[in-house]
Amino acid sequence: MFLFAYSLISNYNIVMKTDNTFNLLARIHEKANKKLISSLNEYGITDLAPSHGDILAALFKKDCVTMMSIAQLIHRDKSTVTQLVKKLVKKNYVFCKDNPQDHRSSLVCLTDKGKSLKEIFQKISRELYETAYDGLTPNEIANFHQLVEKIHNNF
Template structure:
């Protein structure tokens, strides 16, 4: 087995998935959204459209500066807005706007299509093994 090509195949797969998502976003007239915004929108949709920046970071595993940059872009596009907590001014909440709520069904359709495409031709057991192995691979690169 030519396992020395693992980085190549992971990179190639990520590129293909990103291209797939970008095409679907354009087809559904959401071409202003980038695939990198997906985790934030998913977290918001799964939590009644409102989370703190810290909660988003914990849910999607990104640092504060990355979350801030992505939220700022989504805010400029009109999909989310931010507001300071009335109880604790250090806390910033991110909320979906009307525009953000209007695209939720289309967004979820794309997410479902990505999921179904990714796991096409995989048995349930293979899906579980793949996820377990990807998590293991990911953990191998955790900083000590």
């Protein structure tokens, strides 16, 4: 799933003939995601969707966590995570082991193959931000971030 569907929001705004900012946000998001997938493909990684990447990125930060934890970290539904992890296991990016503390759950851990993606992810992310922020001053970037935070906290 790409990040921004061209949203209901955006077209509401077109109707209003007012602010189309959220429209642009949607576009940014979709373009960025496309760029990410495209970059991954260049590195020969063609079997991952954005949410798979989210899981891997979460595991880079903290390896061996429960599905529940992953679901919360990537803001996905439990059942979605089940399927996502299933594919990652199949592709040998992660494996699951028993959770001694709670037998209802297992711990999802990176394989060596999974771990080897970390640097690639970092490169791709850096490139993305370089693209996004090209031509923006550090002040503008900081300001953008602050505004995004404020808006985020309004919901």
